[in-house]
Amino acid sequence: MHASTVVDNYATRNGDKCTKIARHDPVVWRPEYPGPLTAPDLVRYEDKGFHNIHDALSVSEIASCYNEISRLANSVDLQDDPRIVREKSSGEVRTIFDVHLLSEVVASIARRPDFLALARQILGTNAYIHQSRLNFKPGFTGGPFYWHSDFETWHAEDGMPTPRAVSISLALTPNYEVNGGLMILPGSHRTFVACAGETPSDYYKQSLVNDIPETGTPDHATLTSMADEFGIEQMVGPAGSATLFDSNCMHGSNGNITPYARSNLFIVFNSVDNSLEEPFSAPSSRPEFLAKHDFTALQPAF
C-alpha cells in the first residue's frame, strides 16, 4: 500500500460512500504530439473519451487472430493457467490475459506501428503494453461485464498514478446490437468515481469472474445519475473494427444469449511517464499478467 504522505487525487475504496471527483489530469496530454488522429478527432476524443475505427484489422489478421484464440482456449497446457478465466455458469472461456505473450500472431498485432502511434498521440509520450486480454464472450452463455472504470482498478490495485493510459478494443467477431457489445457512458472519463468498500486480499480472483464485483464499481444511484447525464453508447461494428478509449471511461457490457460470440482483443498502452507504483488501495500488487512492471517503451515492429 502507498505511503500515506503521498497526495492521491484519485483516492478510492477507503470509505462506505461512492463519490464523484473531477478528473485532475488531461485526456489528450500534448495535442501537438504527432500522430494519425486529426485535430477534430482529438477534440471528439477529449469530449467523449473514445474514438472508433471502422477497419482496424485486415481480413487475414482477423482470421489468424481468431484461430489463435481458439487454439489458446483449447490448449491442454493452459487448462489450469491463471491467465485463463472461465464463465462461472458454463465453464467456457471468458477472458485470456497476456495474449500478446502467448501468441506471436497477437504480438504482431499488439506491436502494429499505427496502434502504437495512436496511443502515443493521446498520451503525448512513448508507451508500453500494460495489459492485453481477450474477452471471449461466447454465444448462448456469455456473461456480462459490470460497469467499471479500468483506471479505478489499475490505480487501486496496481498502483497506476494517473489515467494516462489508453485501451484499444479490436473486434474479432461482429459486434452486433444484440451480442453484448462494449457500452461506454460518453464523457464519463472526465469524472473519477471513488468506490465504496475495501479491496480484499487476492480480490482479482473474484472480480474477474463475478458478474457484479463486490467493490470497484459505482453504486446504483451514481450509475443512474451518470447514465442520465451522459447517455449510453454501444460500440457496434463488423469484425476488424476497433474502439480506442480512455482508461477512465465508465463502461460495461451485457450478457449474450445469441448464437454469435462477441470476441474482442484488448491492448492497453500506458505512458512511460505513468509507470506503476505501489497499489493505492489494496493490500498487495496483482500478478504480472494483469499489470506489467516492465516499463520499457515499446518499439514498433516496422
Add this chain to the structure above:
Amino acid sequence: MHASTVVDNYATRNGDKCTKIARHDPVVWRPEYPGPLTAPDLVRYEDKGFHNIHDALSVSEIASCYNEISRLANSVDLQDDPRIVREKSSGEVRTIFDVHLLSEVVASIARRPDFLALARQILGTNAYIHQSRLNFKPGFTGGPFYWHSDFETWHAEDGMPTPRAVSISLALTPNYEVNGGLMILPGSHRTFVACAGETPSDYYKQSLVNDIPETGTPDHATLTSMADEFGIEQMVGPAGSATLFDSNCMHGSNGNITPYARSNLFIVFNSVDNSLEEPFSAPSSRPEFLAKHDFTALQPAF
C-alpha cells in the same frame, strides 16, 4: 398426459434429439376476418410472425400501469405468492403472473377492444386470455430469458393443441437497444422445434427462474442454424409501444446491466377453438396462473 392414440403434429420432449418440424397450421387463420390490420399488415405478420405498434398505450395508461406494477412487486400480501417469480441472483421481482387478475388497471388494458380485435383478426375467432404476465427485468441485475417458443411450452405442459394463440407485449418502460429487449427470429414461427429431453414434475418451478432451462429450448446447433437463416430482430421502442407476436416465434432476451428497467406487460390471447386439453408432454397440468381453463370468449369493455 395425452392418450397415445391422438395424432400430435407437434410432438416434443420425447427423445434425445432436437428436431425441426414444419408448422402444420395457418398463421393468419381467416384473412377475411374483420379487424384493424390492413391486408399488407397481415401479409407481413404471416411472413415475420410479429407486428409492431408505436403508440399502443397512452401516457396515462403507462403511468398508472407502471405504478400498479410497483405496488404489486412491493405488496406484503404477495411476498410469498407463487405468481411472483424473483431473480435468482438479486431477489428482485422477475415476473408477475395473473396481473390482469391482480390489478383493475391492468384488467382494463387487457380488455381493451382494440387489442382484442387484433387478436381476433389473427386467430379468426373469438378469443380469451390464456395468460398475463409482467416481465420486470430490473436495471443492473436483470437476468436473460433464454430462447424458446411459447407454444412449445404451452403444448407440452399445458395441452394447447395448435399455435392458434397470439401475445401482445406492451412496453411500460423504454425498450432500448441495450436494456434487454425482446429478440425474435423473424419467420421462425413457421418452424416448430421439437425439443430434446422430458419434462420433470413441477418443472415450471425451475424453468421460470433458470437462465437456461433444462428442457423446452432448442440445442445450440438448431438455434445457430435458425439465427443464420432468419436473423435476429430486437424490438426497440418507447414506453407505450407494443409487439403482437405468434405463439410459435422463437424468441428470448438478454440480461440488463443498464440502470434502466425494461418492464413489459404480456397478454396472451388464445382462440376459443384452441382450448386446452391434457398436457402433450408433461406428467401433469401447470397451475391456473400459467394456463387458464376458463375458455369463455372475452367480451370487450366498451
